[in-house]
Amino acid sequence: MKKVDILKKLRSSGLRPTKQRVEIAKFLFERDKTFHFTVESLENHLTKKSTCKFALATIYNTVHAFKKAGHLSEVDVRGKKTYFDTNITNHHHFYDSETSELIDIDESEVVIQKIPKAPNGKKIKNVEVFINLKN
Amino acid sequence: MKKVDILKKLRSSGLRPTKQRVEIAKFLFERDKTFHFTVESLENHLTKKSTCKFALATIYNTVHAFKKAGHLSEVDVRGKKTYFDTNITNHHHFYDSETSELIDIDESEVVIQKIPKAPNGKKIKNVEVFINLKN
């Protein structure tokens, strides 16, 4: 990925490429592998590795804007903090509750043979598998 | 279930059967089907249907004590509130994010054919399946 893609990604999401958004987008999307993060971990990185300042509200705003634009997804894990995911494909997770570590599992690595049908007038949106780990 | 069981359940968990704990335990466990609740929904019920008073901290304390004793489990769902479950068996869930409704799926209703092996020195504790619903 190049800076041009970042700008395109922002523009196509209706987001002006401000200094802060470009910095955040570069950190989140200019890499080979997807990853999981919290607003706190993102802030830690930004304040350490970036010259410009980031109000916490800006980080929240930007992350939510990316999520709304479909560039980020959210993962439900126990605990107070919200986890975001730069992997926006349908996939599953290993979860180590002791370290709060999330590891992606590609959709193809899980095969489900039998599943109940959705209740009443409802439909299945997607199926998520969490594999909880211990040591 | 009778009141005796409630008292036994409390005692065996190292919990003195106080007025508050007995009331909460009766509401949670004296029924045929398991269910899901939040501290808020539990408080609403208690203040409506019980004569004695419940400090919010007592409800939190009691619910956590029951969880620690293994009488309750916790379910991870998106959102700020913690959901508890009187079903303490391994099982799966339908989840309707629009209504925040959780519906149990018995373990036998889901059959998984293929699953990746746990990373490095870790072991699989359990596998949870979430089926997200839409209308």
Add this chain to the structure above:
DNA sequence: TTCTAGTTTATAATAATTCTAAAGTAAAAA
């Protein structure tokens, strides 16, 4: 360059949960 809508920022507000320490109570000890 000027204008405007969108953006960042510091700070306040909110919401769920946990902490505190004083007052109350179940059950053991006397």
Add this chain to the structure above:
DNA sequence: TTTTTACTTTAGAATTATTATAAACTAGAA
């Protein structure tokens, strides 16, 4: 039965993650 003890409840304060506010700032259109 009374006393004693440790456990419990309670109101309110504190904490934590997140969202709201409204003033100052800025990208991009005009």
